[in-house]
Amino acid sequence: GQQVMQIPQYQHVQEGEDFTTYCNSSTTLSNIQWYKQRPGGHPVFLIQLVKSGEVKKQKRLTFQFGEAKKNSSLHITATQTTDVGTYFCAGRIYLTTSGTYKYIFGTGTRLKVLA
Amino acid sequence: EAQVTQNPRYLITVTGKKLTVTCSQNMNHEYMSWYRQDPGLGLRQIYYSMNVEVTDKGDVPEGYKVSRKEKRNFPLILESPSPNQTSLYFCASSLSGTGGGQPQHFGDGTRLSIL
Numbered sequence: 519g520q521q522v523m524q525i526p527q528y529q530h531v532q533e534g535e536d537f538t539t540y541c542n543s544s545t546t547l548s549n550i551q552w553y554k555q556r557p558g559g560h561p562v563f564l565i566q567l568v569k570s571g572e573v574k575k576q577k578r579l580t581f582q583f584g585e586a587k588k589n590s591s592l593h594i595t596a597t598q599t600t601d602v603g604t605y606f607c608a609g610r611i612y613l614t615t616s617g618t619y620k621y622i623f624g625t626g627t628r629l630k631v632l633a
Numbered sequence: 634e635a636q637v638t639q640n641p642r643y644l645i646t647v648t649g650k651k652l653t654v655t656c657s658q659n660m661n662h663e664y665m666s667w668y669r670q671d672p673g674l675g676l677r678q679i680y681y682s683m684n685v686e687v688t689d690k691g692d693v694p695e696g697y698k699v700s701r702k703e704k705r706n707f708p709l710i711l712e713s714p715s716p717n718q719t720s721l722y723f724c725a726s727s728l729s730g731t732g733g734g735q736p737q738h739f740g741d742g743t744r745l746s747i748l
Contacts, residue, residue, distance in 0.1 A: 524675070551734070560739040560740060563737060563738070608737075618683055620681060620691065622678070623677070624675055625673065625675035626676075
């Protein structure tokens with residue numbers, strides 16, 4: 519079945535270092551969303567990428583969508599303690615059998631920032 | 634305040650005792666979904682609904698039922714809970730499940746323990 523793999527599973531960084539998480543899908547995605555979940559909280563939407571090769575920035579966060587629309591990355595420059603949490607990608611897949619869409623979440627990358 | 638409300642937040646119960654987790658959203662969203670979150674597995678979709686009276690299986694539907702009789706409510710039913718359904722459950726909604734895709738808004742989560 520369709521899968522979205524996310525690496526790494528865990529990442530510990532020193533405050534001020536950069537961080538990157540990668541998502542790879544076994545199937546072409548219609549779009550990809552990124553979410554952040556703080557410890558003990560619920561996922562919160564960060565951004566959506568739709569176009570092949572798209573790059574979007576939010577302050578220190580840079581999001582990329584691959585040319586083949588099968589992979590994506592989130593890069594954080596100069597991490598801060600407020601960046602702590604788990605980052606999920608969610609790929610949207612069109613189901614030809616039902617004419618509907620479903621989301622498949624990656625397994626998440628847990629980021630710990632050491633002050 | 635726009636929100637997705639889940640109840641209960643925590644529940645400890647025993648094998649075989651039917652339970653319902655309620656989910657309600659006040660944003661007039663068409664798309665609603667249930668996920669379970671387990672360590673190392675990320676968020677896995679249980680069921681989703683594109684609109685009233687339209688529901689579809691996600692990736693892990695076994696042992697669960699849902700209904701969508703009203704736009705705002707999307708209850709998750711465990712007819713005969715088993716210990717392998719012990720998990721953290723999230724309900725989510727978005728404006729639409731079609732078109733270009735919309736951000737998903739998550740509830741605060743329901744932690745279920747089945748003994």
